[in-house]
Amino acid sequence: MTERVILGVWLDVPLRAAFSYLHDSPLPDGTRVKVAFGPREMCGVIDNSIPPPAVATDKLKPILAVLDELPPLPALLLEQVQFAARYYLHPVGQALFTALPTSLREARPVRQADHHVYQLSAQGLARPPAARSTVKTLLWQALQQPLGREALRQLHPQAGSYLKAGLASGDITALPWQPAALRVEGALPLNAQQEAARSSVAAALGSFAAFLLHGITGSGKTEVYLQLIAQVLAAGRQVLVIIPEINLTPQLIDRFARRFPATGIACLHSGLSDGERLQGWLDAWQGRAGIVIGTRLAVFTPLPQLGLVIVDEEHDGSFKQHDGLRYHARDLAVWRAHRQQVPVLLGSATPSLETVANVEAGRYRKLVLDQRAHDGASLPQIGLLDVRRQKLDDGLAPEVIAALRQRLARREMSLVFINRRGYSPVLACTDCGWTSACRHCSARMVLHLSARQLRCHHCGAQQRIPVQCPDCGNPDIKPLGEGTQRLEAALQRLLPEARILRIDRDSTSTKAAWDSIYQRVHSGQVDILVGTQMLAKGHDFGALSLVVVLGSDGGLYSADFRASERLFAQLMQVAGRAGRAGVPGHVVIQTQWPDHPLYLALQQHDFDGFAASQLAERREAGFPPAAYQILLRADAPAYADAEQFLQAVLQQLGAPPDGITVFGPAPALMARLAGRERAQLTLESTARAALHGWLRAELPTIEALARKASRQLRWSLDVDPLEL
Ligand SMILES: Nc1ncnc2c1ncn2[C@@H]1O[C@H](COP(=O)(O)OP(=O)(O)OP(=O)(O)O)[C@@H](O)[C@H]1O
Numbered sequence: 001m002t003e004r005v006i007l008g009v010w011l012d013v014p015l016r017a018a019f020s021y022l023h024d025s026p027l028p029d030g031t032r033v034k035v036a037f038g039p040r041e042m043c044g045v046i047d048n049s050i051p052p053p054a055v056a057t058d059k060l061k062p063i064l065a066v067l068d069e070l071p072p073l074p075a076l077l078l079e080q081v082q083f084a085a086r087y088y089l090h091p092v093g094q095a096l097f098t099a100l101p102t103s104l105r106e107a108r109p110v111r112q113a114d115h116h117v118y119q120l121s122a123q124g125l126a127r128p129p130a131a132r133s134t135v136k137t138l139l140w141q142a143l144q145q146p147l148g149r150e151a152l153r154q155l156h157p158q159a160g161s162y163l164k165a166g167l168a169s170g171d172i173t174a175l176p177w178q179p180a181a182l183r184v185e186g187a188l189p190l191n192a193q194q195e196a197a198r199s200s201v202a203a204a205l206g207s208f209a210a211f212l213l214h215g216i217t218g219s220g221k222t223e224v225y226l227q228l229i230a231q232v233l234a235a236g237r238q239v240l241v242i243i244p245e246i247n248l249t250p251q252l253i254d255r256f257a258r259r260f261p262a263t264g265i266a267c268l269h270s271g272l273s274d275g276e277r278l279q280g281w282l283d284a285w286q287g288r289a290g291i292v293i294g295t296r297l298a299v300f301t302p303l304p305q306l307g308l309v310i311v312d313e314e315h316d317g318s319f320k321q322h323d324g325l326r327y328h329a330r331d332l333a334v335w336r337a338h339r340q341q342v343p344v345l346l347g348s349a350t351p352s353l354e355t356v357a358n359v360e361a362g363r364y365r366k367l368v369l370d371q372r373a374h375d376g377a378s379l380p381q382i383g384l385l386d387v388r389r390q391k392l393d394d395g396l397a398p399e400v401i402a403a404l405r406q407r408l409a410r411r412e413m414s415l416v417f418i419n420r421r422g423y424s425p426v427l428a429c430t431d432c433g434w435t436s437a438c439r440h441c442s443a444r445m446v447l448h449l450s451a452r453q454l455r456c457h458h459c460g461a462q463q464r465i466p467v468q469c470p471d472c473g474n475p476d477i478k479p480l481g482e483g484t485q486r487l488e489a490a491l492q493r494l495l496p497e498a499r500i501l502r503i504d505r506d507s508t509s510t511k512a513a514w515d516s517i518y519q520r521v522h523s524g525q526v527d528i529l530v531g532t533q534m535l536a537k538g539h540d541f542g543a544l545s546l547v548v549v550l551g552s553d554g555g556l557y558s559a560d561f562r563a564s565e566r567l568f569a570q571l572m573q574v575a576g577r578a579g580r581a582g583v584p585g586h587v588v589i590q591t592q593w594p595d596h597p598l599y600l601a602l603q604q605h606d607f608d609g610f611a612a613s614q615l616a617e618r619r620e621a622g623f624p625p626a627a628y629q630i631l632l633r634a635d636a637p638a639y640a641d642a643e644q645f646l647q648a649v650l651q652q653l654g655a656p657p658d659g660i661t662v663f664g665p666a667p668a669l670m671a672r673l674a675g676r677e678r679a680q681l682t683l684e685s686t687a688r689a690a691l692h693g694w695l696r697a698e699l700p701t702i703e704a705l706a707r708k709a710s711r712q713l714r715w716s717l718d719v720d721p722l723e724l
Pocket residue numbers: 188189190191194215216217218219220221222223224349373374375538539576
């Protein structure tokens with residue numbers, strides 16, 4: 001009998017331990033294998049640092065197959081996953097499979113695209129096809145230059161069989177993939193501030209340093225990124241660019257592709273097919289992609305030649321994953337840069353308070369762009385319109401309507417911003433006070449008039465619009481408040497000659513819809529844009545001269561301590577759409593709170609002042625970033641089950657160590673979601689290591705309690721939570 005080795009294997013299962021299997025020879029770390037797990041066959045990943053189990057060897061199952069079409073997964077990826085799993089208190093196996101493209105999570109070998117280029121050999125060149133064979137002549141002529149398989153297929157569908165025959169006869173030779181020489185096109189001369197920022201980061205290339213690029217909207221942050229990227233590419237290194245989902249537009253990708261026409265650019269986001277994502281990932285790992293641009297999941301992409309990491313709009317909430325491994329891509333990007341000893345550049349017009357605090361603590365260096373880059377572009381004037389004693393027409397003040405009419409007469413484009421899609425956020429009975437509550441959530445159902453439905457934006461529940469009050473039978477039920485659809489209708493009624501375009505998740509569900517919207521805006525076919533935050537971010541909508549903000553007061557007095565920070569960032573972004581190119585910009589905010597300090601700071605474009613006062617408040621209250629938090633969440637159909645579990649945890653944990661405070665159990669801010677009641681414990685401390693260490697040590701206790709809890713119970717840990 002041959003000697004067999006015991007190998008440690010990580011699997012995609014919600015268990016903290018790895019598993020052991022037998023094989024007839026050792027395998028390196030990171031090898032993908034196929035194993036049996038219970039009744040299933042699963043993909044596993046070898047890790048030789050896992051200690052062998054206590055059970056007898058004859059109890060172990062064999063590895064069924066080695067999926068070794070690729071080299072083993074890179075050690076650095078495994079290290080990053082181990083770090084993330086440890087930090088976010090998540091099972092390593094699950095973290096690892098989160099980090100991999102879907103195709104590599106499956107117990108099947110993957111197919112690599114063909115990256116060779118093909119060319120006629122001397123023998124092939126000497127043997128032209130017969131003149132009557134037009135297809136062969138076409139391909140023979142084309143192959144006098146080196147060409148990839150895909151390019152050949154574009155020339156003719158039969159290229160594959162011609163290639164196969166040619167390779168067999170020796171008429172065609174296959175050459176390995178070669179990087180093209182770097183080409184940089186259309187770089188702009190930097191202004192003094194941009195140049196200062198660029199050279200600071202450039203001086204740090206080759207070692208770790210973290211920078212905040214605090215640049216107001218339109219200050220030319222992207223241009224600074226592009227010029228740094230050019231320098232990194234010229235040195236033969238790769239760049240990782242992480243951006244929010246909503247900013248990943250064809251326009252941005254185009255801008256990169258036009259600047260670097262000869263560079264491989266891998267775009268990685270959740271909208272790709274499994275095959276596309278795998279190829280992009282492999283291009284990055286195998287060095288064919290010089291630039292990786294992607295959303296949060298791109299932070300796990302292997303880049304052996306990494307030279308620079310950029311996180312654009314670093315304050316954006318979409319960098320935090322809200323289920324499974326609840327990682328923050330910005331924070332992992334900083335870890336990544338540190339581990340690979342390269343600089344990381346975090347860009348934003350409204351940095352997160354976490355990042356501001358890191359600048360204050362001297363961990364990050366701040367670079368400032370406080371001028372708009374475009375000639376003649378300046379920051380917009382912000383007006384606060386007190387609507388307390390005004391009669392509004394479908395939510396619009398007379399002054400606002402007049403201002404819109406004036407822009408229309410001058411043929412300038414305006415934007416009306418309201419962060420609520422649908423017709424109206426709630427339907428109500430004028431008699432008994434009934435409102436359109438969702439049966440499954442602590443939320444109201446939103447009226448979607450054109451679809452003739454009430455819809456819950458949280459759980460997706462839909463129902464027909466009732467014709468009378470379901471409680472008292474009163475036929476007089478009315479929409480309360482405005483959403484984008486209602487504003488669109490009101491504007492059309494008030495300004496019938498205006499060409500109005502609504503942009504929200506309902507109107508942009510397909511890529512084609514987006515493209516056509518973009519097309520219409522840029523060819524001057526729109527007078528008034530009405531939209532949600534989709535409009536606020538990243539997109540350059542050109543010659544906007546007026547921005548009207550409605551319904552923002554709700555964010556001033558929220559139970560979530562981060563609401564003001566988010567509101568300020570959002571309003572700065574949306575205000576930043578005005579006056580970007582020549583035409584002076586005006587912003588009007590309709591409010592009941594014209595003296596609110598947040599609005600006054602916004603009016604002064606005073607981010608620093610606002611951030612300082614917010615930080616002071618957070619310190620006073622002991623909230624992040626002045627303290628660290630971990631949430632232990634539980635949900636079940638009955639609140640009692642969720643609460644009972646958390647009570648049991650609390651009891652088992654006993655008194656927390658000094659410096660750690662535990663709050664709760666308390667209902668989550670959104671207490672009911674999709675038919676489940678949600679409760680949570682908040683664990684808080686100014687000493688992060690102590691907090692994490694304590695919870696890590698207590699994890700087995702919590703897991704044991706969870707196994708005893710109601711079968712309906714779900715629970716999770718959220719380290720550095722962004723949502724309460
Ligand atoms: N040095 C420069 N000279 C002239 N124009 C520039 C310069 N840098 C940038 N621009 C132009 O200014 C505009 C804004 O630049 P860019 O998109 O880089 O800014 P940004 O700070 O990334 O913008 P935002 O974050 O607000 O979307 C663009 O039209 C860009 O072409």
